[in-house]
Amino acid sequence: MNAAGASPRPFDAAAAGAYVSAHPQLAPRVGAVETVERPDEGNINEVYLVRGERGGVVLKQGLPWVRILRDWPLSAERTAREAHLMATWEPFGEGLVPELIHYDAERHVLAMELVEDHLIYRDALAAGDVHADGAAALGRLLARAAFHTSSFRLGPEELAAAAAGAANAAMHELMEQVVYEQPYAGDPRNVYDEEVAPTVAALARDRAYRSGIAALKIAHRTRGEALVHGDLHTGSVMVGPGSVRVIDAEFARYGPVAWDVGELWAHERIAAVCLAARREPAAEAAGSLVATTWEAFGAQLRELWPERRDPTFTAEFVDDWLEDVRALAVRFAGAEIARRVIGIGKADEVEALSSALRPAVAAQLLDEAHAAVCRGEGGAWPG
Numbered sequence: 001m002n003a004a005g006a007s008p009r010p011f012d013a014a015a016a017g018a019y020v021s022a023h024p025q026l027a028p029r030v031g032a033v034e035t036v037e038r039p040d041e042g043n044i045n046e047v048y049l050v051r052g053e054r055g056g057v058v059l060k061q062g063l064p065w066v067r068i069l070r071d072w073p074l075s076a077e078r079t080a081r082e083a084h085l086m087a088t089w090e091p092f093g094e095g096l097v098p099e100l101i102h103y104d105a106e107r108h109v110l111a112m113e114l115v116e117d118h119l120i121y122r123d124a125l126a127a128g129d130v131h132a133d134g135a136a137a138l139g140r141l142l143a144r145a146a147f148h149t150s151s152f153r154l155g156p157e158e159l160a161a162a163a164a165g166a167a168n169a170a171m172h173e174l175m176e177q178v179v180y181e182q183p184y185a186g187d188p189r190n191v192y193d194e195e196v197a198p199t200v201a202a203l204a205r206d207r208a209y210r211s212g213i214a215a216l217k218i219a220h221r222t223r224g225e226a227l228v229h230g231d232l233h234t235g236s237v238m239v240g241p242g243s244v245r246v247i248d249a250e251f252a253r254y255g256p257v258a259w260d261v262g263e264l265w266a267h268e269r270i271a272a273v274c275l276a277a278r279r280e281p282a283a284e285a286a287g288s289l290v291a292t293t294w295e296a297f298g299a300q301l302r303e304l305w306p307e308r309r310d311p312t313f314t315a316e317f318v319d320d321w322l323e324d325v326r327a328l329a330v331r332f333a334g335a336e337i338a339r340r341v342i343g344i345g346k347a348d349e350v351e352a353l354s355s356a357l358r359p360a361v362a363a364q365l366l367d368e369a370h371a372a373v374c375r376g377e378g379g380a381w382p383g
Helices: 013-022 078-093 121-126 132-148 156-165 169-184 194-205 207-222 257-277 289-307 317-342 358-375
Strands: 033-037 046-052 056-061 069-073 100-104 109-113 226-228 237-240 243-246 253-255
Touching: 013 033, 013 046, 013 056, 056 078, 078 100, 078 109, 078 132, 078 169, 078 226, 121 237, 121 257, 132 226, 132 237, 132 243, 132 257, 132 289, 169 194, 169 207, 169 253, 169 317, 194 207, 194 317, 194 358, 207 317, 207 358, 226 257, 257 289, 257 317, 257 358, 289 317, 317 358
Parallel strands: none
Antiparallel strands: 033 046, 046 056, 056 109, 100 109, 226 253, 237 243
8 A cells, every 4th residue: 555545556658657757866867768668577566677868777566466466465565675675785785786776665666777788597597598607696695695684793683673674574474375385285376287296296295295394484484584585586686797686575574594595596406407308508507506606605604704793603603504504495495496396486497398398307396395395405405
């Protein structure tokens, strides 16, 4: 709801252009509007790319429903959570977070820099462009966020205030539903190849696996360690030559550091498996992305460790903390892989496979998910 208590009117192309032209923070940046594009990316929000004689901006509008499922109500306040993460991560983001130009709380509109000549990382990977440097940059960014927004840098009162200011219960509940509930509840929106149905049914009745999923749901809900992106997968990252941008942070909240790490790992792994199934030359390099991300995360965290605020966190403790994050991230990765094969928000790389390849790849990924969730193991994950 906006300040007047009514739902904001959804933008169309004309309204998005008019909004930019009328706004004093945006109009000088764009100049006379020339084009307005509505990209296909994104399941939740309205997004428009507005370009003009001087430059461009991205407008994202949060509406009180899911964009692709208008019968699914959702808080429009999610854009405020994204704006908050962008502002909080920017000081240590080292250019990986887009510039936040303006946030309109009444209309739930976020305006950010338009990054040209970049691809969605998922699409780049599918084309065989691995961007190992980008995976390393993401690992370092997550380590900086884990350090600067957690007890390592903040005192108890600061941490409590930061967590309260980032509360995002509606989006947290949505993520719980799609990751831990719907894939195993016989939801009619779960769609997969008939050949995979026995594997899906076996997961749903596997007591050890379902217990593992329940434990992950509890961890996801209760471990408010740091300000996490909340939905950091390869579709939420843009890559270009020597450049990375992290976008789509409407799920941001205080949560487990391992969730961001594990979700990113899951999608790096999905990309590698699909490339291997297609016998693409980039498959081997893609298979190293998980390790690359983790090595960069650990190295960055250790580099920051001398700046920790509380001497209780000793030099020796960092090893134990990193191992705890690693082990939980493996299990979160398994849950995310399973969700992307079974439930809503399918992995595009899997869906794009031929009907001859897709069932075997889906079955392999579900087997890996089972091993990760139940035993925290599998050759894909850092040891």
